[in-house]
Amino acid sequence: MFLKRIELQREKVLSFQEYPFSIPAIKHFQRLELKSRVTFFVGENGSGKSTLLEAIADKCEFNTAGGGRNNYYEVDASESALGDYIRLSWLPKVSNGFFLRAESFYHFASHVDEVDARHAYGGRSLHHQSHGEAFLSLFANRFNRKGIYLLDEPEAALSPRRQLSFLAILHDLVSSGDSQFIIATHSPILLGYPHATILSFDHGTIEETTYEQTEHYQLTRYFLENRERMLRELLGE
Template sequence: MVYLRTIRLLRETFPRTDHYPFSLPSLAGLEELEIQNSVTFFVGENGSGKSTLMEAIAYQCGFHTAGGSRHNSYDVDRSESSLGDYIQLSWLPKQTNGFFLRAESFYQFASHIDDTASTRGYGGRSLHEQSHGESFFSLFSHRFSGKGIYLLDEPEAALSPMRQLAFLYVMKDLVEEGAQFLIATHSPILMGFPGATILNFDASPAEEIRYEDTEHYQLTRRFLENRESFWSDF
């Protein structure tokens, strides 16, 4: 299911500045991104703008920008969405159920869940009583459900390769139930989800790229096939 159809940059409202994020090459000349599949990946180097745009989408969805849904409110500094007021989302139909995962601030979200005594929806155990990877997987398995939009910023941060594969199966089941995913990632395992759209933020402007053409796939493959050669220059 595709709820979020287009992400339009309101370029006419951009401030007259060459400062970040308005100076990002991935945004240069970009008018809008059309979302065509239930699973869309944002890929690119650190600083390419993929997480910045993901955060702006979360802001426009009304999700807590430190991580959470529309119903999560907790006393932690919300990340300032520098691009949030300069994009417009088009929906068909509008979807308000969902979640924004920020790997870097997940600890604060877990503390919020403990404080509200609402762990039942996360497998009945405190997220802090589980390993980092287990707590992520508890979120995916118990908090996510069909017919929602899920924005994930580097979910692989706490997942082993085996857990990443397991998460792909969780995603598959959720997509079949009506979920839509937008995921910023560096993981060639995750971005191998069948039929997904991959948007390359290393391009100017950001554009669709084939899985096999991503640097993540090519570099990982070269390393695995001949890792000795990577040390010859040291």
Template sequence: MVLRRITLLHEEKSAKEEYPFSIPSIQSMTELDLTKRVTFFVGENGSGKSTLLEGIADVCGFNPAGGGRNNTYDVDASESALSEHLRLSWMPKVTNGFFLRAESFYHFASHIDQLGAESLKSYGGKSLHQQSHGESFLSLFLNRFQGKAIYLLDEPEAALSPQRQLTFLRVMHELVQEEDCQFIIATHSPIIFGYPDATILSFDDGEIKETDYESTEHYQITKYFLDHRKKFLKDILDD
């Protein structure tokens, strides 16, 4: 393993009513042990999964707006309020990696353009802005992700079609198996968190707890919709 444990220091936490400590899952957190190469954070919007992932990225030295350790640029409200209260336990410590933040990826792409042609080589040699959103994500995964590293991804499905999500799973699998990489991914996609032999951590119900694939609300709603589409739509659309 690379990152083995995430600890939130209670004695250093801000008042419980202050964000992000007002989020129930963060408030109840003490330690998370990571036992698999791939860990998924799942839960409703506002449940704390992206907040924790951003804090981890900041402690790793990655730009909390998105990027690696050497990507320095500013985006409004990109500073993590949680990182100073987190402690990460490594074995061994790895400094190589990347934080993908889907909502600010446009700013990251602009930053890479400003660095010039030499930097673009690490992203396929073509401006990320000159590719579709999905193509630019895959270009990042295929070209920038390499070597023993930790990758923190916040909603990578935002730019990926279902077919491209399957392509991403293949890329991730090769990185895990051949490059000894570790992934922590916050996602709403049942396709992505269907990756085998991964840990799924739910942030719902005011706590962070391990769950299985079929028990996640995302899976259950998606399956019910696909199995009973007409009835489902009738129930929610009819007065």
């Protein structure tokens, strides 16, 4: 592991009534001790998980629209509102890594074409692959060096089968001892990765939880086991 601790410099915050400090999980946040090579952030949209992940990317000097330190391109509203207020503790410090934002991946793919860097992604334009293929090409070709990798909802472009393929890639990288991952996700498949730490941003705090305690697991399991009953309740039939 490289990144050991994340702290909110609360003394620098002028008001906890202003965004993003008004988000309950951020308002009550003080510090996180990272214990695993793979850490998952889970929670409803708006709970603060992507906000904190983006702040970590900003502090790592990654492009907060998506990319690493050497990917320079502009996308509106890509500045982190929280990055200046957190402190990262490393042992050892690494500068290599990548920040994946599913929502702005198109812009990153265009940037790769503009700088003629297709060779780093299997030799094909990311735009000339399906969304899922492009994501897996990124994982397989770019995530192959010692570094920290920050992924915001990578499942957005991955079918269940490709999520399993991603887990295999993730495991190979983690097993090498040279990679650390922090992943914000809604996917019960990805959350099943063994020995990961799962941090929930629901209920106004950031708390460690287990796979079976996540709403993602419980709701998915209940639906699969009680599909007809749940649909009747939802649809009023």
